[in-house]
Amino acid sequence: MTDSDFQSLPPTRRDFLRQLAAAGAAVTLAPYFLAPSFAEARETAAAGAMETALSPVPAGPEAVDVTLTINGAKQTLKLDPRVSLLDALRERLNLTGSKKGCDHGQCGACTVLVNGRRINSCLSLAVTHEGDEVITIEGLAQGNELHPVQSAFIKHDGFQCGYCTPGQICSAVACIAEGHTKHDDEIREWMSGNLCRCGAYPNIVAAINEAKGQPQPALKRQLSSVS
Amino acid sequence: MNTPSIGQPLDRIDGWLKVTGGARYSAEIPVSGVVHGVLIRSTIANGRVAAMDIAAAEKLPGVLAVLTPFNAPRLPDKPGGVNDPRGGRRISVLQNDRVFYYNQPIGVALAETFERAVHAAELVNVRYDEQPPLVDLLSNESRAYAPRPPISRDRPVDQSRGDAASALADAAARVETTYFEPVENHNPMEPHATTAVWETPERLTVYDATQGIHNTRHRLANIFGLPPDHVRVICYFLGGGFGSKGPVWEHTALAALCAQKLGRPVKIALSRQGMFNNTGFRPELYQRIAFGADADGRLVAQRHECLQHNSMIDEFVESASVVTRMLYQCPHNYSSHRLVRLNIGTPSYMRAPGEASGTFALEGGMDELAYELKIDPVEFRLRNHADTDPSENDKPWSSKHLKECYQLGAEKFGWAKHNPHPRSMRTADGRWLVGYGMATASYPTRRSPSSAVARLLADGTALVQAGTQDLGTGTYTIMTQIAADALGLPVWKIRFELGDTLFPETPGSGGSQTAASTGSAVFNACTALKQRLVELAVNDLRSPLHGKSPGDVNVVNGRIQLVDFSVNGGSEPRQDNWIGETFADVVQRTGQPFVEVKADFKPANGEKFSMHSFGAQFCEVHVDSDLGRIRVARWTGVFAPGKILNAKTARSQLIGGIIYGIGMALLEETVYDKRDGRIVNPNLAEYHVPVNADVPQMEIAFVEEEDPHINPIGVKGIGEIGITGVCAALANAVFHATGKRVRELPITLDKLLG
Numbered sequence: 001m002t003d004s005d006f007q008s009l010p011p012t013r014r015d016f017l018r019q020l021a022a023a024g025a026a027v028t029l030a031p032y033f034l035a036p037s038f039a040e041a042r043e044t045a046a047a048g049a050m051e052t053a054l055s056p057v058p059a060g061p062e063a064v065d066v067t068l069t070i071n072g073a074k075q076t077l078k079l080d081p082r083v084s085l086l087d088a089l090r091e092r093l094n095l096t097g098s099k100k101g102c103d104h105g106q107c108g109a110c111t112v113l114v115n116g117r118r119i120n121s122c123l124s125l126a127v128t129h130e131g132d133e134v135i136t137i138e139g140l141a142q143g144n145e146l147h148p149v150q151s152a153f154i155k156h157d158g159f160q161c162g163y164c165t166p167g168q169i170c171s172a173v174a175c176i177a178e179g180h181t182k183h184d185d186e187i188r189e190w191m192s193g194n195l196c197r198c199g200a201y202p203n204i205v206a207a208i209n210e211a212k213g214q215p216q217p218a219l220k221r222q223l224s225s226v227s
Numbered sequence: 228m229n230t231p232s233i234g235q236p237l238d239r240i241d242g243w244l245k246v247t248g249g250a251r252y253s254a255e256i257p258v259s260g261v262v263h264g265v266l267i268r269s270t271i272a273n274g275r276v277a278a279m280d281i282a283a284a285e286k287l288p289g290v291l292a293v294l295t296p297f298n299a300p301r302l303p304d305k306p307g308g309v310n311d312p313r314g315g316r317r318i319s320v321l322q323n324d325r326v327f328y329y330n331q332p333i334g335v336a337l338a339e340t341f342e343r344a345v346h347a348a349e350l351v352n353v354r355y356d357e358q359p360p361l362v363d364l365l366s367n368e369s370r371a372y373a374p375r376p377p378i379s380r381d382r383p384v385d386q387s388r389g390d391a392a393s394a395l396a397d398a399a400a401r402v403e404t405t406y407f408e409p410v411e412n413h414n415p416m417e418p419h420a421t422t423a424v425w426e427t428p429e430r431l432t433v434y435d436a437t438q439g440i441h442n443t444r445h446r447l448a449n450i451f452g453l454p455p456d457h458v459r460v461i462c463y464f465l466g467g468g469f470g471s472k473g474p475v476w477e478h479t480a481l482a483a484l485c486a487q488k489l490g491r492p493v494k495i496a497l498s499r500q501g502m503f504n505n506t507g508f509r510p511e512l513y514q515r516i517a518f519g520a521d522a523d524g525r526l527v528a529q530r531h532e533c534l535q536h537n538s539m540i541d542e543f544v545e546s547a548s549v550v551t552r553m554l555y556q557c558p559h560n561y562s563s564h565r566l567v568r569l570n571i572g573t574p575s576y577m578r579a580p581g582e583a584s585g586t587f588a589l590e591g592g593m594d595e596l597a598y599e600l601k602i603d604p605v606e607f608r609l610r611n612h613a614d615t616d617p618s619e620n621d622k623p624w625s626s627k628h629l630k631e632c633y634q635l636g637a638e639k640f641g642w643a644k645h646n647p648h649p650r651s652m653r654t655a656d657g658r659w660l661v662g663y664g665m666a667t668a669s670y671p672t673r674r675s676p677s678s679a680v681a682r683l684l685a686d687g688t689a690l691v692q693a694g695t696q697d698l699g700t701g702t703y704t705i706m707t708q709i710a711a712d713a714l715g716l717p718v719w720k721i722r723f724e725l726g727d728t729l730f731p732e733t734p735g736s737g738g739s740q741t742a743a744s745t746g747s748a749v750f751n752a753c754t755a756l757k758q759r760l761v762e763l764a765v766n767d768l769r770s771p772l773h774g775k776s777p778g779d780v781n782v783v784n785g786r787i788q789l790v791d792f793s794v795n796g797g798s799e800p801r802q803d804n805w806i807g808e809t810f811a812d813v814v815q816r817t818g819q820p821f822v823e824v825k826a827d828f829k830p831a832n833g834e835k836f837s838m839h840s841f842g843a844q845f846c847e848v849h850v851d852s853d854l855g856r857i858r859v860a861r862w863t864g865v866f867a868p869g870k871i872l873n874a875k876t877a878r879s880q881l882i883g884g885i886i887y888g889i890g891m892a893l894l895e896e897t898v899y900d901k902r903d904g905r906i907v908n909p910n911l912a913e914y915h916v917p918v919n920a921d922v923p924q925m926e927i928a929f930v931e932e933e934d935p936h937i938n939p940i941g942v943k944g945i946g947e948i949g950i951t952g953v954c955a956a957l958a959n960a961v962f963h964a965t966g967k968r969v970r971e972l973p974i975t976l977d978k979l980l981g
Contacts (some may be wrong), residue, residue: 038240060289061288082342082346083340096252096255097248097249098248100254102910104499106499107416136248138247140247146247153246154238154242154243157239157875157878157879159245159699160876160880160883161415161464161465161466163417163467165245166248169246184924187919188922192918192919194919195416195911195918196919197414197415198416198699198879198883199887199922200883201922202923202925203882
């Protein structure tokens, strides 16, 4: 095996796992595979997860309709007006990639892109986002093609437990679009709203340094510059 | 031969899922019809709940119930049950009205949605019979008691060798002082969460954010009076733990209790505020030390006495003096631990419990003594190097490369270049004082019995399972690498599964023991599976290898082949006689879907050797000469922790440990209001953990170490050694920069001014 075999999840393994899932492995091997296979979980994630139906949640007598675009798909939801954007994503749409770390806008784990800007989705009520375009971690990759920031996070080990990672990555995508990546100290400063308790910070800086030099794919909506 | 995958910087196997949001943590597993539970918490620290008015809460639409100590179902009072102190952490699950600490769970609001449950919890009106709480440690020191032994798994509470008191009196140089640290909270990014589902009235499944699925299983089985195999615990991904997710806390048992009562699945995810006082913390700790040395710089005596607080209901000892017993050669040594019960939550293990705090006092004291003796701090440590373990009757080390760590660290860091005089160095612009500091790192090699199962499937791939956890430490990845090498397969043909109690039992992921213990079990299972397959081949008439000796074959890339070991030591297959067959051939001939071997790992050699990791931490700090602001400028850490399984994830873990230590040293403090026992800063805005801007680039290096005694894979574990020595290295650097010895954590600018 050569060094290149140890680069980001070798295609051979990816293919192997996909074959397993595609070839009905879930049927023939079901008694032996107890955990969900990474391949299955990846397919679900790549598909945007929204097809997984959650049981209907009662919206209550004061429910409000809100229409917003999430990862390119228009969604109309009937929501209790107290539901945060984060809880709408996690508890109503089964988009659990955005994380709840503090629910008070203090940790950044819930960072998503709204109309191109990074925001703490726990700090804003879903119903205030009428007509907005929201991109979550689930919306960054194009199918099995990772966004350059995602690939760089894998290559530089920009995470350990992975819980802050979706927020870090959304924040990093915006940080690059904002142009706040001229040098390490600037990256550190502009990424300091996203806590990582495992202490992956030096690796996150390395990942952003690598990704910033690569062409950034157009997201469902172009990120606007914030200075 | 296969190129070994062990040691290679393989990207994380679960990386793709983590960067795409596809990794499902415990609160994120979709469960049909789940009810949201929100805990109601005490606003007093001592007394009783006199009454709870739940009428308004219960009237809210969508609210299903509000459980309180007055209406909650009673749990069976059995051995190991919720009231048995031997069962695990003493937890308050609405079985009585007593309040022992602020923020204690006293009720659960249950509703169809999270928003309604929060609203309902806020509508509950609580009346208390309040008693004045005991909160302050020092003013209650007269109530101190000696904890029950052992501490730190198998160590005595107090230990004495020689006569420390007389030796100290005669010492040529002496340091006698106190080091202090406040309460620190783990604050993993993922809040604790449990979803409980009763599959039948007798069978319980829980999705739990836990560092020990089997521990949760046994605890819940005991609490609910079920056979252990009627409880299934699942945790595929864990968003950090650092010790806090080791024990079973209130919310886990309460989720199961509420689900039982409602006959529906219940999810309780803690709020960040709810994690303070309820999920463990590093206790407030005074370390009183007295170290003495002779004129040649050799330690003659060390005294290390620890005083900490503890809760009213349980016991946890921060075994801070244990490291002082073993780290240096010193003939006279006395150490002790005393606890004071206060109205606080129960403290618990937090990353390197004992060693993280103990090395703060020990390595700070060593620096003070080095300065007293005018000896370079590295040289002073070399002079007192322990060639055998003084705390265990000079038992030999299984391996130790501490001297090499000092040497390599000093070289890489440029230690020799610094002027040792305090306040002697500044940045080029003259504004910042520059300080260099160093300290020794040390952590025990922990091992526990573990087990794993390995199966070779008919398609030639392997499925390996162990009921362990991945906290972010990289368990998925390193187990895959161990299995690949042991089986002679490439990593992409291995599927490793964890996080389900249906898999073989393993210990909790704590004490840096998962790689050493469960890694060894995976190695044993895969090694035995390979042997089994070889035996099946050579004993089968239909095999081209029939009749050959198992000693005459090796396995390359899943193919068993005849090897002439007389040529190149057997490292090359015999090209002229290419006889062999694949694992898949062997399995398919059995007519079974797979060939399986389950194996155990049992720790050995513990009586013969003392087993520890060692390392050396070097850092540079810049201190604003006007304002006292402290910046960490750079860090070099060199470690000898046995075999490195994955160069990439290992480096990450050590960096992570050091950063956790930077937080402990410079930022973190949970503030209790001494009047009423409330926590002043239970949130991430006011409890400061390091952010990206607090952390410089870091240099990590390893001293290669082969240790044949610890386990079959030579692994010591690296989750915790990174944090040890960090607080002292920083405090020592701040002293070198400023001339001020700050012995009270966190080292904040106010302690440098005036």
